[in-house]
Amino acid sequence: MSISRTGTSNPIWGGRFEGGPAALMRAINSSIATDKRLWRHDINASLAHAGMLRQQGIIGSEDGEAIVQGLAQIMDECARGGITEDDALEDIHGHVEARLGELIGEAAGRLHTARSRNDQVATDLKLWVRWAIDSALHDIAALETVILDRAEEHAATVMPGFTHLQSGQPVTLGHHLMAYREMLGRDRSRFEDARRRLNECPLGAAALAGTGFPIDRDFTATALHFDGPTANSIDSVADRDFIVDYLHAATLCANHLSRLAEEIILWASQPFSFIRLPDAWSTGSSIMPNKRNPDAAELVRSHSGRIVGDLVAVLVLLKGLPLAYAKDLQDATPPLFDAHDLLHMSLQAMAGMIAEIEFVPEKMRAAAAAGHATATDLADWLVAHANVPFREAHHIAGRAVAAAEFQNVALDQLDLADLQAIDPRIGEGALAALQLDSSVAARTSAGGTAPDRVREAVRAARAQRSKP
Incomplete structure (x- = not known):
């Protein structure tokens, strides 16, 4: 099988070649x-x-x-x-x-x-990645705003706090949402760090060795809003760390969005029913008219996997390249662009979903009451009011849970006589400690779930964002 060849050489580099490249080339x-x-x-x-x-x-x-x-x-x-x-x-x-x-x-x-396509490409890519980082920071800020608004709205809304997807202790929905705001804050800092690191201008490095023309690299760096020129001409054209930095930050951000998407998917399912998805962020079934599918959240979850793949693709591409430039580097751009497009879409979709989701507090509260989630509060009451060592108090609370399960009632439905039969040091004040609202209100330590702490966290986050 023959491969056709063109009759003209490349107008950019063709002087060395008599014929043109093969069509496939x-x-x-x-x-x-x-x-x-x-x-x-x-x-x-x-x-x-x-x-x-x-x-x-x-x-x-x-x-x-x-x-x-x-x-x-x-x-x-x-x-x-x-x-x-x-x-x-x-x-x-x-x-x-x-x-x-x-x-x-x-x-x-x-x-x-005094310019090569090598330093030209590196400069263009740095300019694009810098723009992509600014785009990501804008999208993260928009999602943070939505989360802060909903967290403030639900600062006192009780829901179950899970470990191992088992009901652990009651928390507030506002506190739960603010956990994702913390993740987004770390995402923001990673993008900002990546932006600072990349902000050196490769232009003037030429092919790999610099140039003999009397160029002014500070001029071009300043004109393009870089902090200054890169220091080594070989590294200038070989470096794609800034792409990896972007993809790493994008991967972690996408993983955080995937975790939130997974919770939305769970919360929207009938066994949970913590939320009602709006029409704008749902799809239906072609055969089951009763279905309301969380497809937007599912696609955000799946996009994270593709972005992980984009990061891995570039890391593997770079791992064996000798200095300085190799055409392999051309294949770093499709994963970069793919990750940006997916992250941009995911951040915007998540902001839209969180803004419009209808939370169902009564379902959350009912779930928080299940699983004897205030057992730790009974142990804490014994420590604070009866001077019982915590490990012993833990065992006493465990026996109280067993008694509640034996009677097929919630822990806070045991009466004082039942509790004192387990340990006479349990006083009447313990009954109040077992209530959901008392439990969340008691968690006033820094970073805790108490409603006042949640409101403080929201105020602090907004004040931090308003700083220049």
């Missing part, structure tokens, strides 16, 4: 279908580079002005959807350069002076 080498979304960042980086070349006298003012005007026109064309994909031009960088040549002629060829 052209197809496998092309990334325009994926990296066309970098157009804005590629043009902005080229504008900064052109400005630096003109300032340094490396290109003339007339050519520099023509390049700037041509790039501005391409920016406008791209903004209006004007990219015509051509595999022969390989990527967005080739497309922009070719279009610039069509617009301004020979002067376009001067733009690539």
